[in-house]
Amino acid sequence: MKRTPLYHIHESLNAKFTEFGxxxxxxxxxxxxxxxxxxxxxxxxxxxxxxxxxxxxxQGANELVQKLSTNDVGRLTxxxxxxxxxxxxxxxxxxxxxxxxHADNHYMLVVNAANIEKDLKWVETHNxxxxxxxxxxxxxxxxxxxxxxxxxxxxxxxxxxxxxxISFFRFAVDEVAGIPTTISRTGYTGxxxxxxxxxxxxxxxxxxxxxxxxxEADGQPVGLGARDTLRLEAGLRLxxxxxxxxxxxxxxxxxxxxxxxxxxxxxxNALLREKKKGIAKQMIGFQMLDRAVARAGYAVYQDGERIGxxxxxxxxxxxxxxxxxxxxxxxxxxxxxxxxxxxxxxxxPAKIAKVPFILR
Numbered sequence: 001m002k003r004t005p006l007y008h009i010h011e012s013l014n015a016k017f018t019e020f021g022x023x024x025x026x027x028x029x030x031x032x033x034x035x036x037x038x039x040x041x042x043x044x045x046x047x048x049x050x051x052x053x054x055x056x057x058x059q060g061a062n063e064l065v066q067k068l069s070t071n072d073v074g075r076l077t078x079x080x081x082x083x084x085x086x087x088x089x090x091x092x093x094x095x096x097x098x099x100x101x102h103a104d105n106h107y108m109l110v111v112n113a114a115n116i117e118k119d120l121k122w123v124e125t126h127n128x129x130x131x132x133x134x135x136x137x138x139x140x141x142x143x144x145x146x147x148x149x150x151x152x153x154x155x156x157x158x159x160x161x162x163x164x165x166i167s168f169f170r171f172a173v174d175e176v177a178g179i180p181t182t183i184s185r186t187g188y189t190g191x192x193x194x195x196x197x198x199x200x201x202x203x204x205x206x207x208x209x210x211x212x213x214x215x216e217a218d219g220q221p222v223g224l225g226a227r228d229t230l231r232l233e234a235g236l237r238l239x240x241x242x243x244x245x246x247x248x249x250x251x252x253x254x255x256x257x258x259x260x261x262x263x264x265x266x267x268x269n270a271l272l273r274e275k276k277k278g279i280a281k282q283m284i285g286f287q288m289l290d291r292a293v294a295r296a297g298y299a300v301y302q303d304g305e306r307i308g309x310x311x312x313x314x315x316x317x318x319x320x321x322x323x324x325x326x327x328x329x330x331x332x333x334x335x336x337x338x339x340x341x342x343x344x345x346x347x348x349p350a351k352i353a354k355v356p357f358i359l360r
Contacts, residue, residue, distance in 0.1 A: 004049035005141055005203045013221055021114030021240075023050040025224050032225035036317040039189055039230055043147035043219035045210060046227065048195070049203070052116035052137040054109040060129025061105045068126060068266060069099065070249060072259040076101040081169045081186055085257055086122060087267030091248040091274055095119050096239055098186060100171055108182075108197075110142075112239045126266065141203035145210065146193030146230075149217045154194055157209065158183070163194065177209035188227065190234030190360050229314050232323060235285065235356030241296055242283065242311045242325050248274055251327065253283045253355070281308065282330050285355035286339060288322035292348040294341045300326045301340040301347065307332035310341065316357065322350075323357050 001024040015026035066073045071084035086094035095115045100108040111119045120135050151164045157177045171184035182197040243252045294313040313324030337352040
């Protein structure tokens, strides 16, 4: 398995590791609940260096990213970030990603760790505009600060500006603790927070500068376990669990990120047909009504008839009950919102819930 440049630091912090997308990543340092609640109440420090980063440059850069993206990259100005999807010719989701616009001829794409090779091949295969495509994942480290104290914690390390002025889905290029850094504010937790992209050679120095301040603020280093429960509470989908190459954006509640008016992109025609035909299945949020926890793959029932399956599920440390997503038949969604989920051969009551599960 691959390891991030900060692996030995995680070892020194007695992290428990897990495999994720071909990477050996910290699952937790103390406990998932403790780390989760630290992000909700103070601040958490994440190593997210398993994510992939591509640089798209040159005269054809804008044309290439527009061709690949379901969302309209033409809406971006310099310093802005866009959440979007890559879709294949049948409308299936190749990946979900972020696009950073540095200039009209310079973009950075941030893709999911498990999809780096697949996405790079996808981009290169469809690059007929002459853009320069570089995979800079191995040379890039992503450290995230998330939580209500993240602004006050980060500001002393960025003397040239007030980081609170970086708006949501914006970024700035500056120095953090004297280290050249791309500072963005997109988040994956539902909290105020920042993503810090630095050269891999500077990663240890940046982590070691931030870590003492995080601990002094009663924060925690945070592993992938709490990252998953945080994103679930925030109502955010996870590629490979809630969506894949065989699901389209409308089926997983991401249709608002398909902007088809006056532009062409891969998968557009298929998505227009699907939307016109009507979506046969859709994603719902649910909460458990007993102490059970529903996990991915568990069957969902309504009045004794199976209507779908859980795609993501976990106990919510903030809400103190189980929550999750399920893909169900659009025709079978009950008016009263009551469903049952089969867990180890026994039916457990649940109800459809509004997403996101928490509002911050």
